Amino acid sequence: MYAELKGAPAAHVLLERPWLPLCISGCQLLAKTWFGDTAYHILLTDMQCVWEERMDAAAIQSRAQELNRRLRAPVKAFFSHLCEVARPCLSGGDAQPGDEAKISLMRQEDGNISMRLKSELAGLPFYWEFHCTLCSNSLTVCSQLVRPLLLMSRLLQRQVGQLGGFLLRKDAEIQDYRENGATLSRERLQTEVFEERTHREDFIGKVRGQPHTHTHTHTHTHTHSLSLS
Amino acid sequence: MYAELKGAPAAHVLLERPWLPLCISGCQLLAKTWFGDTAYHILLTDMQCVWEERMDAAAIQSRAQELNRRLRAPVKAFFSHLCEVARPCLSGGDAQPGDEAKISLMRQEDGNISMRLKSELAGLPFYWEFHCTLCSNSLTVCSQLVRPLLLMSRLLQRQVGQLGGFLLRKDAEIQDYRENGATLSRERLQTEVFEERTHREDFIGKVRGQPHTHTHTHTHTHTHSLSLS
Numbered sequence: 001m002y003a004e005l006k007g008a009p010a011a012h013v014l015l016e017r018p019w020l021p022l023c024i025s026g027c028q029l030l031a032k033t034w035f036g037d038t039a040y041h042i043l044l045t046d047m048q049c050v051w052e053e054r055m056d057a058a059a060i061q062s063r064a065q066e067l068n069r070r071l072r073a074p075v076k077a078f079f080s081h082l083c084e085v086a087r088p089c090l091s092g093g094d095a096q097p098g099d100e101a102k103i104s105l106m107r108q109e110d111g112n113i114s115m116r117l118k119s120e121l122a123g124l125p126f127y128w129e130f131h132c133t134l135c136s137n138s139l140t141v142c143s144q145l146v147r148p149l150l151l152m153s154r155l156l157q158r159q160v161g162q163l164g165g166f167l168l169r170k171d172a173e174i175q176d177y178r179e180n181g182a183t184l185s186r187e188r189l190q191t192e193v194f195e196e197r198t199h200r201e202d203f204i205g206k207v208r209g210q211p212h213t214h215t216h217t218h219t220h221t222h223t224h225s226l227s228l229s
Numbered sequence: 230m231y232a233e234l235k236g237a238p239a240a241h242v243l244l245e246r247p248w249l250p251l252c253i254s255g256c257q258l259l260a261k262t263w264f265g266d267t268a269y270h271i272l273l274t275d276m277q278c279v280w281e282e283r284m285d286a287a288a289i290q291s292r293a294q295e296l297n298r299r300l301r302a303p304v305k306a307f308f309s310h311l312c313e314v315a316r317p318c319l320s321g322g323d324a325q326p327g328d329e330a331k332i333s334l335m336r337q338e339d340g341n342i343s344m345r346l347k348s349e350l351a352g353l354p355f356y357w358e359f360h361c362t363l364c365s366n367s368l369t370v371c372s373q374l375v376r377p378l379l380l381m382s383r384l385l386q387r388q389v390g391q392l393g394g395f396l397l398r399k400d401a402e403i404q405d406y407r408e409n410g411a412t413l414s415r416e417r418l419q420t421e422v423f424e425e426r427t428h429r430e431d432f433i434g435k436v437r438g439q440p441h442t443h444t445h446t447h448t449h450t451h452t453h454s455l456s457l458s
Contacts, residue, residue, distance in 0.1 A: 045375075047379060048368065048372070050371065138278050138280075142276060142374075145370075146378065149379060149381075152378075160385060160389060169420045171399070173420050177403070180413075182411030186405065203388055
């Protein structure tokens with residue numbers, strides 16, 4: 001895919017970038033961005049959809065010309081200005097670009113997203129538009145969202161198991177003190193025995209209680225498969 | 230989308246189905262399926278890609294005719310046979326269809342998946358092919374995978390917090406016994422004090438240690454945003 005775009009990054013570049021929260025025109029999104037020399041790649045998501053735009057030097061040159069009729073600068077010059085102005089707004093939070101610049105976001109009827117940027121370059125107004133279209137590649141969504149979330153869930157699940165194990169050992173220690181006649185100076189410090197099974201069942205109940213999104217894991221002979229029901 | 234297909238389910242029907250592990254021709258996948266009266270919808274994933282096929286009565290009739298030249302039955306009749314044979318193989322595990330039936334799976338060069346089914350209907354061989362194409366709708370991937378995984382992660386994270394709280398209370402109880410002079414009958418029962426912060430840092434280290442998939446959560450002013458880096 002990336003090979004189509006001259007100067008575009010290898011597929012793993014965006015994988016190494018963090019998803020950062022973004023708030024433009026009251027719209028809450030997560031964004032991943034890569035700005036190269038004269039190319040960029042943007043991914044946006046609201047966890048309902050994923051949008052993206054990939055632009056190379058030629059496409060950037062042509063859009064810049066279209067939006068800025070009087071622009072005479074080479075692509076490298078105005079692209080470095082674009083990066084300087086756009087990066088802060090796409091790097092998390094509700095940071096606004098510099099004093100002279102404004103960014104706004106519009107969700108279009110066709111489901112796409114456009115972000116308009118207005119700034120100033122060499123005393124003239126400079127316009128830019130990001131056209132992020134609905135991502136049609138399940139490979140991108142899987143690698144950028146599904147797989148990291150799956151890994152996250154597995155690590156958290158392992159952590160739950162580990163903490164459960166710690167609790168069982170604490171209970172064994174407490175039981176030993178009690179059996180040797182130890183008493184507490186303050187009764188309110190007494191804890192209930194941790195029942196791993198009850199706790200797990202309670203958790204599964206909570207997961208299933210969420211309409212349309214209940215999730216449970218499920219060990220299959222050959223694979224650690226996550227079964228999301 | 231579903232409106233395009235006569236007799237197809239509302240969008241939420243597959244959301245309520247579980248992802249079930251599937252093993253056909255040595256290929257490990259997760260599958261979600263819905264079989265209606267004369268329509269079906271299949272989703273497959275290997276967590277790298279998502280594939281799907283949606284078929285209505287007309288499409289089923291036409292493919293059945295194409296694959297079974299001598300077939301003269303109405304669509305309802307052979308569709309109920311197809312369900313009976315196909316359902317067990319698509320419902321998890323490496324279950325094979327009935328005695329007379331065989332299913333095989335092929336990953337094609339264009340990235341799509343075809344599953345071929347051969348069975349017997351009224352004494353004649355009956356062929357069927359599922360043509361699952363790469364899902365081009367990020368909305369489907371998000372609703373069927375990303376959002377359930379996100380919910381799962383959040384619930385697990387809450388659980389980790391809860392278990393951490395239990396451990397702190399156990400330590401307070403243990404400390405009280407110790408301060409009152411209690412001793413253990415077996416030294417090996419003694420546990421280390423649970424350090425929530427150290428444990429969390431250790432966990433984050435593990436998450437970050439996974440190349441291309443390190444994930445960390447991140448609280449933003451207005452949203453519980455998950456930031457996957």
